[in-house]
Amino acid sequence: EVQLVESGGGLVQPGGSLRLSCAASGFTFSSYAMHWVRQAPGKGLEYVSAISSNGGSTYYANSVKGRFTISRDNSKNTLYLQMGSLRAEDMAVYYCARDSGSPAPLYYFDYWGQGTLVTVSS
Amino acid sequence: EIVLTQSPGTLSLSPGERATLSCRASQSVSSRYLAWYQQKPGQAPRLLIYGASSRATGIPDRFSGSGSGTDFTLTISRLEPEDFAVYYCQQYGSSPWTFGQGTKVEIK
Secondary structure, three states, rough: OOOEEEEEEOOOOOOOOEEEEEEEEEOOOHHOOOEEEEEOOOEEEEEEEEEOOOOOEEEEEEOOOOOEEEEEEEEEEEEEEEHHHHHHHHOEEEEEEEEOOOOOOOOEEEEEOEEEEEEEOO | OOOEEEEEEEEOOOOOOOOEEEEEEEOOOOOOEEEEEEEEOOOOOOOEEEOOOEOOOOOOOOOOEEEOOEEEEEEEOOOOHOOOOOEEEEOOOOOHHHOOOOOOOOOO
């Protein structure tokens, strides 16, 4: 059974940093691109970032470019999102999601984690 | 950037009725690279449809997708109690990959 479990969310002050993790199991993690998607409270879904299966290629939405860094450790089956210079508008539930394609990514998502809440407030 | 506009914002229907949800793109979505997701309160989204019309694994056949170019539709043929939720479309034909704002299907 495919499982994605996010952790690392919490309360952070504006301008602060936070690292999210997503532990994957039930599939060959190193064969799939992975993604982060966020959802502000009461709002819709917003695409955040992607990383290729081997970590060699990354993509960021303009809203987070230069502030967030996506990475992965295939030996630990874990995806990360390092978030910096956090703003009020970054407050959201952050979901990790598996790409539906393998080996080539398709950029739609067949499995999602339960999400982790990031609160940005002083 | 392709902007996806979903309509209506809220659909009030009774169990057993047919639901028709629209997703309109600001420019053509290449190769019908359009997906639909269902999200219930407090839960993660669930993939329903990809490639505009292909059902994901385990999705009941009362869910169907259609459309091409800029106009796409998700149809739920007969609403079951568990279908009342928010539905999002997503285009994955060109980056940035974008979602619609969602349609809420609520019990009338």
